[in-house]
Amino acid sequence: xxxxxxxxxxxxxxxxxxxxxxxxxxxxxxxxxxxxxxxxxxxxxxxxxxxxxxxxxxxxxxxxxxxxxxxxxxxxxxxxxxxxxxxxxxxxxxxxxxxxxxxxxxxxxxxxxxxxxxxxxxxxxxxxxxxxx
Amino acid sequence: xxxxxxxxxxxxxxxxxxxxxxxxxxxxxxxxxxxxxxxxxxxxxxxxxxxxxxxxxxxxxxxxxxxxxxxxxxxxxxxxxxxxxxxxxxxxxxxxxxxxxxxxxxxxxxxxxxxxxxxxxxxxxxxxxxxxxxxxxxxxxxxxxxxxxxxxxxxxxxxxxxxxxxxxxxxxxxxxxxxxxxxxxxxxxxxxxxxxxxxxxxxxxxxxxxxxxxxxxxxxxxxxxxxxxxxxxxxxxxxxxxxxxxxxxxxxxxxxxxxxxxxxxxxxxxxxxxxxxxxxxxxxxxxxxxxxxxxxxxxxxxxxxxxxxxxxxxxxxxxxxxxxxxxxxxxxxxxxxxxxxxxxxxxxxxxxxxxxxxxxxxxxxxxxxxxxxxxxxxxxxxxxxxxxxxxxxxxxxxxxxxxxxxxxxxxxxxxxxxxxxxxxxxxxxxxxxxxxxxxxxxxxxxxxxxxxxxxxxxxxxxxxxxxxxxxxxxxxxxxxxxxxxxxxxxxxxxxxxxxxxxxxxxxxxxxxxxxxxxxxxxxxxxxxxxxxxxxxxxxxxxxx
Numbered sequence: 001x002x003x004x005x006x007x008x009x010x011x012x013x014x015x016x017x018x019x020x021x022x023x024x025x026x027x028x029x030x031x032x033x034x035x036x037x038x039x040x041x042x043x044x045x046x047x048x049x050x051x052x053x054x055x056x057x058x059x060x061x062x063x064x065x066x067x068x069x070x071x072x073x074x075x076x077x078x079x080x081x082x083x084x085x086x087x088x089x090x091x092x093x094x095x096x097x098x099x100x101x102x103x104x105x106x107x108x109x110x111x112x113x114x115x116x117x118x119x120x121x122x123x124x125x126x127x128x129x130x131x132x133x
Numbered sequence: 134x135x136x137x138x139x140x141x142x143x144x145x146x147x148x149x150x151x152x153x154x155x156x157x158x159x160x161x162x163x164x165x166x167x168x169x170x171x172x173x174x175x176x177x178x179x180x181x182x183x184x185x186x187x188x189x190x191x192x193x194x195x196x197x198x199x200x201x202x203x204x205x206x207x208x209x210x211x212x213x214x215x216x217x218x219x220x221x222x223x224x225x226x227x228x229x230x231x232x233x234x235x236x237x238x239x240x241x242x243x244x245x246x247x248x249x250x251x252x253x254x255x256x257x258x259x260x261x262x263x264x265x266x267x268x269x270x271x272x273x274x275x276x277x278x279x280x281x282x283x284x285x286x287x288x289x290x291x292x293x294x295x296x297x298x299x300x301x302x303x304x305x306x307x308x309x310x311x312x313x314x315x316x317x318x319x320x321x322x323x324x325x326x327x328x329x330x331x332x333x334x335x336x337x338x339x340x341x342x343x344x345x346x347x348x349x350x351x352x353x354x355x356x357x358x359x360x361x362x363x364x365x366x367x368x369x370x371x372x373x374x375x376x377x378x379x380x381x382x383x384x385x386x387x388x389x390x391x392x393x394x395x396x397x398x399x400x401x402x403x404x405x406x407x408x409x410x411x412x413x414x415x416x417x418x419x420x421x422x423x424x425x426x427x428x429x430x431x432x433x434x435x436x437x438x439x440x441x442x443x444x445x446x447x448x449x450x451x452x453x454x455x456x457x458x459x460x461x462x463x464x465x466x467x468x469x470x471x472x473x474x475x476x477x478x479x480x481x482x483x484x485x486x487x488x489x490x491x492x493x494x495x496x497x498x499x500x501x502x503x504x505x506x507x508x509x510x511x512x513x514x515x516x517x518x519x520x521x522x523x524x525x526x527x528x529x530x531x532x533x534x535x536x537x538x539x540x541x542x543x544x545x546x547x548x549x550x551x552x553x554x555x556x557x558x559x560x561x562x563x564x565x566x567x568x569x570x571x572x573x574x575x576x577x578x579x580x581x582x583x584x585x586x587x588x589x590x591x592x593x594x595x596x597x598x599x600x601x602x603x604x605x606x607x608x609x610x611x612x613x614x615x616x617x618x619x620x621x622x623x624x625x626x627x628x629x630x631x632x633x634x635x636x637x638x639x640x641x642x643x644x645x646x647x648x649x650x651x652x653x654x655x656x657x658x659x660x661x662x663x664x665x666x667x668x669x670x671x672x673x674x675x676x677x
Binding site: 078100 | 186207209210250
């Protein structure tokens with residue numbers, strides 16, 4: 001299916017205008033790229049909203065107490081351009097998630113990678129597509 | 134960079150330059166009427182067309198462009214993004230010249246961009262924000278611009294007619310074009326004041342006038358320029374400019390349904406589990422009936438012409454012009470039906486089977502009864518302003534325009550969608566690629582244009598009462614002109630998931646005098662919230 005979406009986009013040559021701004025607020029002000037956090041839990045909700053999509057991850061601790069983390073990511077237009085949907089971001093699934101922690105210490109992170117049970121990963125990155133193509 | 138790599142890069146640069154200068158020397162391609170030939174598929178305008186993702190082994194890497202940075206490495210990218218953003222803002226050479234007294238309003242729009250930007254809600258973007266067209270279809274006296282982003286289009290007369298004086302302001306305005314030497318100049322007026330120029334909150338009033346200039350610099354490059362004038366908000370006119378590059382990787386573009394994608398992703402629109410691709414019914418269980426002769430698409434005899442038909446220079450029938458189907462109430466039922474609560478009677482357009490009824494499987498009969506319930510009105514994709522799909526878009530009571538550039542048929546539907554159909558009989562897209570309107574490929578059989586459509590995503594309904602079509606459907610449409618102003622239209626639908634045998638509808642499509650107007654279905658849609666209330670109330674009553 002991964003290949004399917006990719007092939008579709010290539011075949012269809014979908015050219016969706018993505019604005020130049022990923023950050024409707026400063027990501028640097030909110031998140032610390034030096035502080036990563038690994039979370040395992042259930043993606044209980046995906047808010048597919050502008051300007052940023054949010055995943056909500058129910059993370060149980062050793063005692064079974066569940067903390068819900070908010071995980072911010074790119075705008076819907078950017079994710080859609082890559083063929084991602086709520087389902088493909090793990091909605092309803094147990095995943096392992098790597099993110100950059102919020103500076104304010106709250107249960108908030110900016111998404112880096114989602115790893116699914118079957119080993120597939122989605123990585124969300126700032127950078128030059130030419131460097132990885 | 135290693136020496137070998139540098140050599141490769143140098144070679145590539147040299148080759149590209151050689152290629153460019155060869156192109157520059159080539160004569161400007163021209164249409165038969167002597168104007169520069171802008172026909173083709175175009176990209177560029179900021180390089181937004183390139184894919185923003187790459188598959189690396191098991192990892193799908195989705196990239197937000199930050200030039201020169203390695204997406205796989207860790208870095209201080211958030212800070213770098215901020216730094217480049219403020220640099221770009223400070224260095225912008227061409228800021229819109231707002232009247233000083235509007236500074237506060239501009240700041241407010243910019244600050245509230247994430248909530249107010251109409252593009253975030255899939256609204257039409259207007260001119261010039263909708264940017265460069267993805268495809269240009271140029272015919273004598275008319276240039277049609279197709280946009281991939283919202284499956285929308287603009288029709289620009291170039292036959293010297295003035296602006297219409299009977300139009301209310303619209304999202305994309307009213308465009309009139311003319312050739313000034315080798316430049317296509319398009320004058321756009323009658324804008325509403327709801328579109329923005331960009332994500333920075335730059336706004337305008339209804340007094341906006343835009344003049345676009347399309348100049349073919351060489352075979353593969355158009356210079357796009359737009360001069361923007363709005364005496365209510367700007368102190369002077371200002372101009373934006375960008376190059377469009379011809380795309381050589383494809384000869385056609387495909388729909389991108391912004392509203393549908395957004396509503397599916399956020400859960401506002403729910404797909405019918407029985408019909409969508411891939412869905413639980415994939416792969417489809419083909420019933421035994423379909424293994425016999427009924428599985429074959431029945432042959433149809435085209436009707437004899439009743440008058441002279443128009444022809445293209447190459448002798449094929451000329452189907453071009455403005456048309457509207459006489460669907461006879463098909464949007465409320467394809468079979469013959471009496472007046473029902475809120476729905477008019479229909480004469481019935483099913484010509485096969487002979488009883489004029491859709492040969493539905495029993496589950497589909499039940500589903501069709503259910504879809505007529507008031508609480509299911511919300512589930513009709515067209516209630517959400519999604520595209521009607523194939524074949525529904527051909528018999529909804531709404532005008533269409535047919536264009537016949539060499540090798541293709543293009544249908545513009547006034548309810549803002551287009552379909553491009555190559556006529557070379559090429560194979561369909563791979564099976565797993567699915568679209569609202571499917572993948573249509575045509576060919577001429579005598580004077581009948583036969584269009585086969587596959588790759589449907591199975592989310593569209595056949596009409597407002599919810600007659601069912603699934604992802605397994607194949608649709609064969611036949612368009613036969615019977616005189617200069619009439620096309621006999623037939624569609625045979627073979628859908629083994631839903632029906633017991635293929636069935637065929639037939640209806641006339643009649644020439645209209647009127648050109649298409651902008652019908653932005655998204656605008657102030659008041660019905661959908663009501664339909665949602667009815668659905669939610671019914672669900673609450675049923676309980677979880």
